[in-house]
Amino acid sequence: MKRTGKDIFELYAENPDRADRVVFGRETYPDRRGFLKGAGLATMAALLGGAIPFHRNMPGGLIPVALAEEGLRIENKDGLVVLNDRPVNAECPPHLLDDAVTPTARHFVRNNGIPPANMDPSSWNLQVDGEVNSPMTLRIDELKRRFEVVKLQLTIECGGNGRAFFDPKAKGNQWTLGAVASSQWTGVRLSDVLKAADVKSSAIYTAHYGADAHLSGNPDKNPISRGVPIAKAMNAYNLIAFEQNGAPMHSMNGAPLRLVVPGWPGSCSQKWLTRIRVRDQVHDGAKMTGTSYRVPGYPVAPGAKVPKEDFQIIEAMPVKSLITYPESGVTLPGSLMLDVRGHAWAGDHSVKAVDLSIDFGATWTKANLRKPANPYAWQHFSARLRFPTKGYYEIWARATDDTGKQQPFSIAWNPKGYLNNSMHRIAVNVA
Ligand SMILES: Nc1nc2c(c(=O)[nH]1)N[C@H]1C(S)=C(S)[C@@H](COP(=O)(O)O)O[C@H]1N2
Numbered sequence: 086m087k088r089t090g091k092d093i094f095e096l097y098a099e100n101p102d103r104a105d106r107v108v109f110g111r112e113t114y115p116d117r118r119g120f121l122k123g124a125g126l127a128t129m130a131a132l133l134g135g136a137i138p139f140h141r142n143m144p145g146g147l148i149p150v151a152l153a154e155e156g157l158r159i160e161n162k163d164g165l166v167v168l169n170d171r172p173v174n175a176e177c178p179p180h181l182l183d184d185a186v187t188p189t190a191r192h193f194v195r196n197n198g199i200p201p202a203n204m205d206p207s208s209w210n211l212q213v214d215g216e217v218n219s220p221m222t223l224r225i226d227e228l229k230r231r232f233e234v235v236k237l238q239l240t241i242e243c244g245g246n247g248r249a250f251f252d253p254k255a256k257g258n259q260w261t262l263g264a265v266a267s268s269q270w271t272g273v274r275l276s277d278v279l280k281a282a283d284v285k286s287s288a289i290y291t292a293h294y295g296a297d298a299h300l301s302g303n304p305d306k307n308p309i310s311r312g313v314p315i316a317k318a319m320n321a322y323n324l325i326a327f328e329q330n331g332a333p334m335h336s337m338n339g340a341p342l343r344l345v346v347p348g349w350p351g352s353c354s355q356k357w358l359t360r361i362r363v364r365d366q367v368h369d370g371a372k373m374t375g376t377s378y379r380v381p382g383y384p385v386a387p388g389a390k391v392p393k394e395d396f397q398i399i400e401a402m403p404v405k406s407l408i409t410y411p412e413s414g415v416t417l418p419g420s421l422m423l424d425v426r427g428h429a430w431a432g433d434h435s436v437k438a439v440d441l442s443i444d445f446g447a448t449w450t451k452a453n454l455r456k457p458a459n460p461y462a463w464q465h466f467s468a469r470l471r472f473p474t475k476g477y478y479e480i481w482a483r484a485t486d487d488t489g490k491q492q493p494f495s496i497a498w499n500p501k502g503y504l505n506n507s508m509h510r511i512a513v514n515v516a
Pocket residue numbers: 192193194195196197198241242243244294295296297308309337338339350351352353354355356357358
């Protein structure tokens with residue numbers, strides 16, 4: 086799979102100090118020499134796969150050879166493709182997302198800032214305040230003691246997944262297909278915690294805050310702070326999670342505490358969660374305003390300029406599917422039959438059907454579709470396809486949600502490159 090964004094050599098060739106800051110974090114900058122510490126050092130260690138005993142001797146602007154040889158890798162992540170135009174953004178190739186429940190090693194990483202150096206669960210505090218009658222500060226063990234602990238498989242998809250296919254291009258991480266995952270999360274219900282805090286009738290929106298730092302190094306700025314309307318916040322499937330797939334959460338997926346707000350853009354699921362503030366207005370935190378996570382309120386022509394005031398906040402994600410077997414580009418030796426499989430999901434809805442085509446959409450075959458493990462888990466599909474003769478084929482997948490909405494063939498273009506739910510197409514050569 087092709088690497089997108091700037092490659093590590095380009096970054097370092099242009100400006101080694103800036104590259105250090107972009108790749109490893111602000112605390113390596115301006116003098117990594119001898120002073121690499123804190124979050125920067127932790128990030129470097131995570132990328133290199135271990136602590137660096139002699140880090141004090143590492144020259145600034147030196148590309149660690151482990152990164153140079155293998156490209157960026159993230160400790161305890163497997164097969165992810167790193168897009169390195171911002172600190173640690175990595176997606177999973179579709180054929181590695183074949184498991185019914187996404188293993189932690191395959192869960193994508195989308196960071197807007199620099200992860201915190203300290204992710205110690207025993208000293209972690211969550212503050213719940215704002216438009217509530219009983220503000221609280223809770224430790225993780227108190228969350229576990231005071232509220233029912235539940236395990237749910239929940240799908241998280243980045244709002245920008247599929248942006249790489251926009252034409253004209255949209256700025257931002259050039260995600261192809263793999264900024265989506267459906268892990269099992271253990272946590273307490275956000276709604277239970279909000280009820281305990283006794284939300285006032287003035288409540289309109291939540292505001293989420295995390296412990297990661299802004300890329301500029303300015304401690305007064307948040308890299309991202311988004312929220313959801315109170316009605317969505319009260320949905321019983323939102324979790325304040327402390328475990329991923331029955332084990333401690335991966336550091337890059339928000340350890341030790343994160344929100345999982347499934348069905349809506351991944352950006353609503355704050356990682357390294359420190360505070361939930363209930364607001365009496367639509368939250369105006371970082372990446373809530375302007376054109377962030379917003380699309381025009383009406384269809385626009387590709388490349389169109391749209392006035393800012395015509396943008397609306399993205400709420401539920403649209404229906405979508407992903408073929409996870411076979412890998413696109415395979416050659417099938419000597420058989421006209423193929424078992425295809427994948428997953429489908431649909432924002433706040435369930436998926437009613439998945440259909441597959443091998444003839445560029447002229448005819449469709451209904452796939453077997455499983456029920457989700459629970460609401461907001463993706464649904465597994467499979468089908469046995471029979472090809473009439475050898476040759477080049479494309480397999481197209483098209484999911485339909487329970488309201489009858491289907492994936493389109495083409496992208497509904499928008500200026501910021503969000504919500505690409507066009508059909509997944511893979512290439513197959515029948516030999
Ligand atoms: N604190 C914090 N939370 C965050 C982010 C972030 O940069 N910082 N990125 C958000 C975005 S845009 C997405 S898509 C999801 C990705 O979750 P993951 O990295 O665990 O896959 O986390 C969200 N939560």
